[in-house]
Amino acid sequence: MPDLFDTAVSSSAPAASRPLADRLRPAALSEVIGQDKLLAPDGPLGAMLASGSLSSLILWGPPGVGKTTIARLLADASDLTFVQISAIFTGVPDLRKVFDTAKLRRSQGGGTLLFVDEIHRFNKAQQDGFLPHMEDGTIVLVGATTENPSFELNAALLSRAQVLVLERLTPAHLERLAQRAEKELARALPLRPEAREAILEMADGDGRALLNLIEQVAAWKVDKPLSTEALGQRLMRRAAKYDKSGDEHYNLTSALHKSVRGSDPDAALYWFARMLEGGEDPRFLARRITRMAVEDIGLADPQAQTICLHAWEVYERLGSPEGELALAEALAYLALAPKSNAVYAAYKAARASARKTGSEPPPKHILNAPTGLMKDQGYGAGYAYDHDAEDGFSGQNYFPEGMKRPVFYQPVERGFERELKKRIEWFAKLRNKRQS
Incomplete structure (x- = not known):
């Protein structure tokens, strides 16, 4: 029975039976695509490995950008035993077993790199449980998270680990990955150039998602390269990454607000659409748009607040999707309105003065x-x-x-x-x- 805490696929499994993403897993850090800033000789990880001193890390980034692969290769490069657990499936007894095994390994002269996927899902007490084992050298912790560590991880844990940000894969990175897949499959994908671009867009910066899509396409029996339309009929577009209560929610809200403040209606409508496509509640957007009128337009255009409130009311009366057009109109109006935060600044100054006197x-x-x-x-x-x-x-x-x-x-x-x-x-x- 395989070790519960090591999910590596057995090397004895026939290559053809293994998923494409596993077959293309990089064998060296130099083969990792899209994370050059971290892995370059003068990057954080490159410098650590060159000095022979690997510290505990938190790898923060979107899905499918190589967090697990990098952790595994860091263990290989540092001559540490790689142990992987998931915060979703691991309880306190499991953690105790991991720590006991790591202590035994250390007493025998070995070391352990403990990779914790979805580390933000551990509660405060569980996160605190890692601290003594990090401090005495029993483990080198490498945690992976898609959520902002500043909000999700304990300050004590963050103080003992370096946070490294992994970047979303660009279309150029995904194209390189597609070419590797074609080499492994020993044939080109049956796609026209525009359909090839479409499948890269469908992956939405996620390398693992791209390889899964490629694996599906490669299995089709077709007489000629597929068009974008034919590809769309066979594949469902991947849902955009958006967590209404997570980091992506705050990132897109910030982008929306700053686009309005920057008087760019096109950008404002784009981020508005991104949030709606991700499933955001239009009432949240109506409230946020009204806040923009109060905070960033103010008395430079006294009509702005009224227009936002009317748009909110129209949405409540019409519902989706027609009511969302009223919100879009208010948003465009705000973006093009004269901007002033003079009353907002005056209000904050008056509050500060009132506290003193x-x-x-x-x-x-x-x-x-x-x-x-x-x-x-x-x-x-x-x-x-x-x-x-x-x-x-x-x-x-x-x-x-x-x-x-x-x-x-x-x-x-x-x-x-x-x-x-x-x-x-x-x-x-x-x-x-x-x-x-």
């Missing part, structure tokens, strides 16, 4: 005096009724007595805030005139 009372002249006692205390004394003042502006002080007058709101020279800036400057002149 939170106990200061208002000046007495702007307090109501409904009782005689309050009048005796000076409440309301000297209050100037602005409607009776010249220009409808008294210029009185409305901040706590003794507090230096701050300036929070500074409108920009864009959109409607140009007019607001003129008003602020006019009132400032009147205030100086009244107080002089």
Whole structure:
């Protein structure tokens, strides 16, 4: 019975019976495609191997970019026994067995590279269980995760391991992989050039997915190379990678928001479409779009908020997919609207000032005096009724007595805030005139 903790396919299995992805597994780090920044002589892993000192690592990257392969080859290059477990299927008793075996191996002069797939699925206590064995050298931990380690892994574990980011495979990388597959299969794929590009797109940066697609195509018996249309009829397009509660959700939300802030409606609509295609709730997008109007357009275009709220209401009335067009229209409007975060900045500055002076009372002249006692205390004394003042502006002080007058709101020279800036400057002149 094979070892529970080592999932390597037996080398004695006939090559033809093994999946193509396994047959093409690189035999050396130099054969790994797409991760040159890490594996180059002056890259993090290249430098570690050259120095003969491999530290514990967290490999963070999307599926199918070589995390497992790199871990296995690092063990070979460092003369360590490769042990693989998955956080999905491994419990505390299994971990104890792994650590005990690693201790025995160490007492006999050997070392262990423990590869933990989906390491972010271990809870805090399980993650803490690795620490003493990392510190005393029982194991070199190499964890793999598709989620942001900053959010998913304990600070104690991260402090003892170096996080390395693996990149999504580009079309050029996938083409190299396809050529290797054709060499292994000893025949070219029966695809027209445009269909070949289409299958690379279907893989969506995932090398393992590409090899699975190629394996399907290579098994077909066809008389002539297939067109893109014929390929699409035989293969289902792979769903885009999108986790509505994970790192990809936050990445695409950030891309959407920054595209609007950067006044690029095309990019904004692209990321909006990507999120919808991934299954995002349009109500989340409606809320986020409205937030953009408040945060990034503000009073430079006071209509923006109203347009977003109306689009949200239209979506609620029409539902999908028609209602999503209203959200797209609001999004395009925001991208092309004049931008200002002046009120947002003023609000944050006012909150900070309020925290510092939170106990200061208002000046007495702007307090109501409904009782005689309050009048005796000076409440309301000297209050100037602005409607009776010249220009409808008294210029009185409305901040706590003794507090230096701050300036929070500074409108920009864009959109409607140009007019607001003129008003602020006019009132400032009147205030100086009244107080002089």
